[in-house]
Amino acid sequence: MTALQARYRPALGRIRARLPRGSAAFGKLTLRLRVTLVATAIVAASLGLAGVGLLLWLEHSMVSGLDTTARQHVDDVVSLVERDRLHTIIPSNGADVDVTEVLDSSGRMLASSYVGSDPSVAGHFPYPLPAPLRAGHAMTLEDLSIGDGGDFRVAVRTASLRGEDVTVIAAVSLGQAERTEHTLTIGLVIGCPAFIVLVAWTVWHTAGRTLRPVETLRRHAMDISDTDLHRRLGLPASRDEIHALAVTLNEMLARLEAASVTQRRFVADAAHELRSPLTAIRAQLEVLVHYPDPERDRPVAAALLDDVERLHDLVEGLLALARSENPAPRWSHDVVDLDEVVLGEVRRRHALTGAGIDASSVSAGRVRGDADALRRVVVNLLDNARRHAAGRIRIELGRREGEIELTVSDDGAGIPAADRERVFERFTRLDEARSRDTGGSGLGLAIVSHVVAHHGGSVTAHADQPPGEGGLGGARIRVLLPSAEGNID
Known part of the structure; x- marks a missing residue:
């Protein structure tokens, strides 16, 4: 035996x-x-x-x-x-x-x-x-x-x-x-x-x-297409990894359905908003063409210019909102002196319109983010306050417990408590007639909400204190952003 x-040794190479x-x-x-x-x-x-x-x-x-x-x-x-x-x-x-x-x-x-x-x-x-x-x-x-x-x-x-x-x-x-x-x-x-x-x-x-x-x-x-995202996958009886996979896929379908509904609603709202100024422009142009009147042409042209500016603002708002909702926007993350941005916008509005804005409570505040996007936040907050203010606007900026707090208040009618979350949704108007007359599109605060969220902050709406207690009595929009102090490259 x-x-x-x-006896066999394979060639490893x-x-x-x-x-x-x-x-x-x-x-x-x-x-x-x-x-x-x-x-x-x-x-x-x-x-x-x-x-x-x-x-x-x-x-x-x-x-x-x-x-x-x-x-x-x-x-x-x-x-x-x-x-x-x-x-x-x-x-x-x-x-x-x-x-x-x-x-x-x-x-x-x-x-x-x-x-x-x-x-x-x-x-x-x-x-x-x-x-x-x-x-x-x-x-x-x-x-x-x-x-x-x-x-x-x-x-x-x-x-x-x-x-x-x-x-x-x-x-x-x-x-x-x-x-x-x-x-x-x-x-x-x-x-x-x-x-x-x-x-x-x-x-x-x-x-x-x-x-x-x-x-x-x-x-x-x-079997599930983009037209029936409401359908869900059947869950296996066993509570194992396959069941967990099915639950995850159903949650993904729910998110896709919500995104699809949001997109369709956005397209419908955008079409509706664009149709109104276009209809007004077309009607006024038809009057100019079919019923020329030298005494009336100048006022009609001025109205046309207002409608074109309103349409331009609406398109710009839609583009800004689309950029802010981009899951990977190409925004910079530089250190921004937010007080310089605020004071710059206040001076520009005073030079263009002569409107007075109380900026005496603006102090130093440095955040990390995109300067252009943060400037749009300030612009939209001031435009929103201007449309609803009776005559006075106040903007404040300061450091609060490791965060930078930006508030814009006005002496208007304020925002009802039931609508203080809804105002940050797209195309939301609490006073349709006044908003349309003053050029509001319902996108300004939605853009603010998306930009602030991307920068790791939060935005909320409140009622300002009465004038007797130091406030203006109207709406007060409060933005909190992480401070860049102590984290500067």
Whole structure:
């Protein structure tokens, strides 16, 4: 019986060179097939290693047992030799030891346990014996002519008989061990592939059953188009990862539906807002064309200019709102002196309209963000206050508990408590007639809300304190932005 040896060593360079191509091909397989192949390969490798290990362990165990038996019988015979009680026929201890012989220095057999052997002839072992045997190591000798012949495990020891050196040899047949190993090998060769096929079949069907809900979700998702985003995917009964995936997909569909509704509403509102000034411009142009009147043309042209300016402001507001709702706007994040922005806008309005704005409470305030976007916030807040103020506007800026607070107040009618959140929605007008007459589009505070949110702040609407308590009595819009102090590059 020979030990198993690993004789094949693959060329690692070739394997590495082929990995990218194989990986790409493997990635094109279905998930079910990939799981089956990987699981089957792992089981096959594990069974192969376990089978080889079992055979090696069995071989080592049986050989060790046979060596122990052979050496034990050698010791028994040496004891007989040393006591000069050796006879021509050596007594046997059963079937474990097949043959024991005692040879003299010339290789002639002096005694044997093999019935039928003639002590006068040469022994059954090669002489001279191999060097490992003479050194005291047990070893396997093949094709010995003992009994039916075959391979034997042999142990040797030297002793002294009547002043002469003799060699005691004990040989144990490997036939039974080889038959046992052969039987086990046949069992592994037949059983392992069958078990691997069973594992592959089990993994294939288990993966199919596991992925079946995913396939169901995929088919249902394919049936949902942009016109029926209100539909939802069916949730599996099990509370596992597939259920969590279905819940996540339904939440995504809900967000897509909300975004679609918002977009359609935005388009409808924008079309409605654009239609009103365009209709007015068309009507006035038709009057100019069909009913020319030098005394009336100048006032009509002035009205046309007002409508064009209103239309321009509306388009600019829509563009600004679209930019502010961009999920990744290209805004800078520089340190901005917000007080300079506020005072600059106050001076510009005073130079253009002569309107007085109380800016005495504006102090230093530095924030991090986009200067143009923050300027639009200030402009929209002042325009909103101007449209609703009776005559007085106050703007304040200061640092409050690590934040920069910007407030704009007016002495108008104020904002009802029920509408203080709704005013930051697009195209919201609390007084439709007054807002249209004064050019309001309902986009100013919506733009403020989006820009402030992008800068990590918040905006809220309040009622200002009465004039007797230091306020103006109208609306008060409050903006909080993170301060850039202590975080400046």
